[in-house]
Amino acid sequence: MFWKSTYNEFIKIAAKPRSYIGLGAITVLVGVILFAMKVDGLAYISFITASFEQTLSFQGNVLNGNLMAFIVLQTLIIQVPLLVALVTGDLVSGEAAMGSLRMLATKPISRTKLLLSKFLAGNIYTLVILLWLGVMAIGFGRLLFGTGDLMILKSEGLVILQSTDVMWRFLSGFVIAYLALVTIATLSVTLSCFTDNSIGPIVTTMAIIILFTIIGTLDVPVFDSIRPLLFTTHMASWRSFFDDPVPKQQIANSVIVLLIHIVSLLGIALYKFNKKDILS
Amino acid sequence: MKNNCVKTGFILFVLLLISCPDSAAQKTPNQLLLNVYGKMMKVKDYSVEASIRADIPLIKILPVNAVVYFKQPDKFKVDSKSIAIMPKQGFSDLSKIIRDSTTYTAFFTGKEKIGTSLTQIISLIPSVDTGDLVLAKFWIDYARNLVIRSQLTTRSSGTIQIDYFYTSQIGYGLPDRMIFTVDVKKFKVPKAIATDIQNPQSKPKANEKDSKKGVIEIDLKNYKINKGLKDAFFIQK
Numbered sequence: 155m156f157w158k159s160t161y162n163e164f165i166k167i168a169a170k171p172r173s174y175i176g177l178g179a180i181t182v183l184v185g186v187i188l189f190a191m192k193v194d195g196l197a198y199i200s201f202i203t204a205s206f207e208q209t210l211s212f213q214g215n216v217l218n219g220n221l222m223a224f225i226v227l228q229t230l231i232i233q234v235p236l237l238v239a240l241v242t243g244d245l246v247s248g249e250a251a252m253g254s255l256r257m258l259a260t261k262p263i264s265r266t267k268l269l270l271s272k273f274l275a276g277n278i279y280t281l282v283i284l285l286w287l288g289v290m291a292i293g294f295g296r297l298l299f300g301t302g303d304l305m306i307l308k309s310e311g312l313v314i315l316q317s318t319d320v321m322w323r324f325l326s327g328f329v330i331a332y333l334a335l336v337t338i339a340t341l342s343v344t345l346s347c348f349t350d351n352s353i354g355p356i357v358t359t360m361a362i363i364i365l366f367t368i369i370g371t372l373d374v375p376v377f378d379s380i381r382p383l384l385f386t387t388h389m390a391s392w393r394s395f396f397d398d399p400v401p402k403q404q405i406a407n408s409v410i411v412l413l414i415h416i417v418s419l420l421g422i423a424l425y426k427f428n429k430k431d432i433l434s
Numbered sequence: 435m436k437n438n439c440v441k442t443g444f445i446l447f448v449l450l451l452i453s454c455p456d457s458a459a460q461k462t463p464n465q466l467l468l469n470v471y472g473k474m475m476k477v478k479d480y481s482v483e484a485s486i487r488a489d490i491p492l493i494k495i496l497p498v499n500a501v502v503y504f505k506q507p508d509k510f511k512v513d514s515k516s517i518a519i520m521p522k523q524g525f526s527d528l529s530k531i532i533r534d535s536t537t538y539t540a541f542f543t544g545k546e547k548i549g550t551s552l553t554q555i556i557s558l559i560p561s562v563d564t565g566d567l568v569l570a571k572f573w574i575d576y577a578r579n580l581v582i583r584s585q586l587t588t589r590s591s592g593t594i595q596i597d598y599f600y601t602s603q604i605g606y607g608l609p610d611r612m613i614f615t616v617d618v619k620k621f622k623v624p625k626a627i628a629t630d631i632q633n634p635q636s637k638p639k640a641n642e643k644d645s646k647k648g649v650i651e652i653d654l655k656n657y658k659i660n661k662g663l664k665d666a667f668f669i670q671k
Contacts, residue, residue, distance in 0.1 A: 206493070209591040209616050209648075211522050213500065213512040303517040311492030314517050398494055 156267045163275035167241060176237035176283050183233070184226050184290040188298055191222055195299075202307050212305075219296030220304040220320050224396070226291035231331060231390070232367070235338040236360050238283060242276040243342035243355035246427065250350040256432045269347070269427045273420065276339045284332050292324060306396055313398055323400075327392035330405065333412045334389035338363070340416045341385075344423040347430065382407075385415045463540035463556045467532045467572070469579045473607040474529045479505040479663040480608065482654045484512075488519045490648030491618050495519060502654070507533065509668040521614040521650055523586055524596045531570055531586075537561055543571070548597075551575040551582050566590050580607055592617030603657050614650040 167173050191198065195217045203212055246269070249255040259265065304315045315323070338359065345355035366386035369377050381387050391408035394401050461469070480503075487497040500514035502525075510526040512518060531538075543557045553573040560567050566588045573583035580600060587593045599611035 207522070209522055209594070209618065210490070210650075211520050212517055213520055214498075214514040214517040216517055302515070305517055311494065314493070314495040314519075316496055316498075316516060 155263050156271055159261070159263055159268060159271035160274045160278075163245070163272050164278055167245075167275055167279050170241070170244075172244070173241050173279065175240060176234075177286055179237055180230065180234070180283070180287050180290060183230060184287070184294065187226050187229060188222060188294060191217070191225070192298060199305075202305075203312070206312065215300060215302035216305055217299060218302030218304075218317075219292065219299040220302060220317060220324075222295035222299050223291040223324065224304060224306060226295065227287070227327070227331075227392070230287060230291075231392070234283060234287060235335060235363055235389070238280050238335050238338050239342040239356050239359040239363075241279055242339040243346050243359050244352040245272045245276055245343055246346040247349045247355050248346075248352040250432070251352050259432055265428045265430075266424055269343075269424055273340065273343055273423075276343060277336055280335045280339050281332065284328060284335060288324075288328055304396070308397075313396065315396065315398065323395040327395045330392040330395070330408065331389075333409060333416075334385070334392070337385045337389070337412050337415045337419075340419040340423070344419045344426070347423045347426040383411070385412060388412050461576070463542055463558075464535045466554065466574055466576060466579075467540055467556060467558075468535065470572075470574060470581055470607070471529060471532050473579045475506065477504075477506070477606050477608060478660050479503070479509075480657055480659045481661070481663070482608075482658070483656045485653040485655075486518050486520065487651045488648070490519065490616070490650070491646075493519065493648075503663060503667065505663050505665070505668060509663075509665065511668050519650065520652075521594055521596075521616055522591055523588060524584065524594050524614060525612070525652075528581060528584060531558070531567065532572075538570075546573060548573055548582050551580070552577065553582050578604070580604070602655075603659070606657075606659060608654075608657055608659070610654050612652045612654070614652070616648045616650065618646060618648040 199216055200207065203216075206212075246255070249258060258268065261268070263271075301317050303317050304320045306313045306315070341362065342355050342359040345358050346352075349355060363386060366384045370381050370384050370387045388408035388411045391405055394405050394408075482502050484500045484502045485497060486500060488495050495517070498514060498516040498518045500512050500516075500518045503509075503511040503513070504526050506529065508526060508530050512520060538558045538560050540556050540558045542554060544555045546553050546555055552575065554576050556572045556574060558570040558572065567586065568589060569585075569587040571585040572581055574580070575582050581598055583595065583597050585593060585595045594617065595615040597613040597615075598609040599613075600607075601610045603610065
């Protein structure tokens with residue numbers, strides 16, 4: 155029953171036009187970035203390497219698909235959570251607003267399983283969004299620009315990773331990015347349990363992401379103790395896989411923080427949904 | 435009487451030794467440079483396999499392999515599947531610098547033994563002070579007409595020192611190993627576009643900030659000399 159319910163929930167997501175906004179937005183955004191890089195990419199690269207190029211010259215295919223994929227992910231990883239929240243924030247409150255939640259609750263499945271099936275369907279949608287982002291970024295990036303070593307500019311300097319050493323970093327980065335997006339999905343599902351309108355949880359999720367991101371970015375000592383606890387701080391931890399050496403402890407720490415957020419938020423959502431007085 | 439003859443002979447011998455100039459002193463700096471240039475010009479073009487190791491503050495890169503192509507006077511190309519970091523100057527432009535003696539003033543500034551080579555140091559100041567090159571110094575093994583070390587100071591790149599090591603292609607004056615020491619004090623990472631700008635904890639390490647010199651070591655092997663590389667080959671696609 156749980157799997158059938160999950161399937162039904164996923165079909166409901168697939169039937170909503172708003173579910174395709176995310177896929178469409180990713181397609182357009184990645185297309186625009188790749189087009190811009192194809193036309194003006196070398197100028198962008200020389201802007202990055204300008205201070206080095208006074209003394210050194212960079213030989214080989216610097217403007218390649220791996221770099222494009224990294225730039226795309228770097229640019230879009232802030233926006234993708236908003237696209238996910240657009241769908242997952244509507245999972246419970248949308249049904250409540252439409253009046254179908256009461257009927258849904260009469261089905262021979264516990265409220266816990268019902269919410270978990272919605273949560274799982276939301277996670278599958280999140281995976282689809284992330285996979286599409288990966289296909290667009292890495293697949294189309296490599297198709298248009300070829301492969302090559304990945305040059306990343308960090309505040310500590312320039313890191314150049316060999317092309318053979320890049321794919322596993324992307325895949326591992328995607329796993330962490332997925333965990334971060336699941337955290338967003340869980341947050342919006344949780345908020346969705348508290349209201350009966352679909353806009354509220356979506357906007358609140360976006361507001362929380364923006365607020366936490368600003369707190370995390372501000373280099374002010376008063377936030378030093380809070381920053382490691384914010385899930386937005388750890389959402390960017392996929393980039394740690396592109397450090398050399400990879401900071402395993404830091405990544406493990408991020409995974410733990412994100413998992414704690416997911417479990418805690420899901421717990422709150424289950425408690426609220428089970429206690430919810432479904433009137434319509 | 436016999437003793438006097440020995441003394442006179444010894445004094446004459448010493449005087450002869452003192453008055454006899456060494457082979458470098460016989461030549462002017464320009465002649466010495468032209469001898470080196472002549473040796474360089476025996477090579478019309480070459481290709482060589484290069485193994486490049488860069489140890490540069492603020493840049494993390496593994497050693498890479500590349501093929502370097504050169505054609506006189508200044509055509510230069512590097513083929514590499516990986517990203518290779520090469521010095522902007524000093525790899526192929528020595529012959530360009532010294533070929534026209536009317537464009538600079540050269541003078542001896544000392545002698546130095548580098549490894550097993552006795553070298554004459556020649557400083558070279560360009561006649562025109564508006565160019566990029568400010569000063570060039572060459573440590574020349576005058577016995578073999580080889581540049582053992584060079585130091586180029588330019589407005590754009592600061593100072594770059596190159597040490598040359600010769601074995602297989604000594605006859606052509608082509609090195610098997612080059613060590614570039616470059617000035618890196620001008621390197622600045624543009625913080626606004628660094629990928630971890632959102633992480634306030636990521637700041638440059640103090641020792642990296644203070645580093646001044648970067649070293650690029652290039653090992654060269656399998657020279658293919660004077661095979662007739664076409665000009666079109668050097669046009670970048």
